[in-house]
Amino acid sequence: KNEVEQSPQNLTAQEGEFITINCSYSVGISALHWLQQHPGGGIVSLFMLSSGKKKHGRLIATINIQEKHSSLHITASHPRDSAVYICAVRPNAGGTSYGKLTFGQGTILTVHP
Amino acid sequence: SAVISQKPSRDICQRGTSLTIQCQVDSQVTMMFWYRQQPGQSLTLIATANQGSEATYESGFVIDKFPISRPNLTFSTLTVSNMSPEDSSIYLCSVTGRSSYEQYFGPGTRLTVT
Numbered sequence: 001k002n003e004v005e006q007s008p009q010n011l012t013a014q015e016g017e018f019i020t021i022n023c024s025y026s027v028g029i030s031a032l033h034w035l036q037q038h039p040g041g042g043i044v045s046l047f048m049l050s051s052g053k054k055k056h057g058r059l060i061a062t063i064n065i066q067e068k069h070s071s072l073h074i075t076a077s078h079p080r081d082s083a084v085y086i087c088a089v090r091p092n093a094g095g096t097s098y099g100k101l102t103f104g105q106g107t108i109l110t111v112h113p
Numbered sequence: 114s115a116v117i118s119q120k121p122s123r124d125i126c127q128r129g130t131s132l133t134i135q136c137q138v139d140s141q142v143t144m145m146f147w148y149r150q151q152p153g154q155s156l157t158l159i160a161t162a163n164q165g166s167e168a169t170y171e172s173g174f175v176i177d178k179f180p181i182s183r184p185n186l187t188f189s190t191l192t193v194s195n196m197s198p199e200d201s202s203i204y205l206c207s208v209t210g211r212s213s214y215e216q217y218f219g220p221g222t223r224l225t226v227t
Contacts, residue, residue, distance in 0.1 A: 033216055041150075041203040041221035048215060086155065088216075100146070101207075101216060103155040 003027050006087050006104035013111050019074040021107045023087030026068065034061050034072045035086040077111045084108050115140050115208050117219035125225045126196055133192045134222045136206030141186035150203040162189050196226045
């Protein structure tokens with residue numbers, strides 16, 4: 001079992017729909033990142049969370065540390081949101097794990113007009 | 114925030130040759146990371162590069178295959194040596210920010226080995 005599991009693996013939506021991507025992890029963490037990767041390969045960091053909830057435009061990210069679970073929501077989805085969304089966790093600092101991220105497999109989102 | 118550039122952005126190389134990928138950051142950073150993303154897979158950490166010391170390689174990656182240089186606090190290179198088609202991947206450079214919780218990624222280098 002991977003330390004970081006995302007669901008769904010693939011998601012297709014119609015423009016305007018509300019979208020949720022889930023991330024569950026099994027290790028103690030100091031932070032969780034949501035990343036966006038477009039077809040060209042470059043990665044953009046959307047959110048870094050250690051607790052609670054963050055909002056940026058149409059994107060909302062939440063985390064429940066006790067349940068080891070995070071969600072990324074996209075409101076009023078648009079075709080330009082089509083990308084791979086990756087959850088990554090930073091295990092608790094210390095020793096050789098300092099600074100390293102563990103990545104989920106990614107969720108491929110396609111939003112149709 | 115940190116802005117990262119990588120060169121080249123993509124390349125097609127022949128089997129048996131080597132390619133050096135450059136990573137330039139617009140600010141001084143302590144830790145730099147090199148990741149590989151094979152087709153359809155998530156990111157895998159190759160090594161951590163700290164200025165002034167040898168890179169630390171993850172299990173399954175060795176210095177002879179992926180030599181890394183880190184001559185200063187804003188620059189690093191990763192060489193993919195004696196390439197085979199299995200090395201076809203996106204290679205990404207990443208750094209931590211002022212707060213070690215922040216993470217920034219470069220645009221990636223898409224490598225195809227024929």
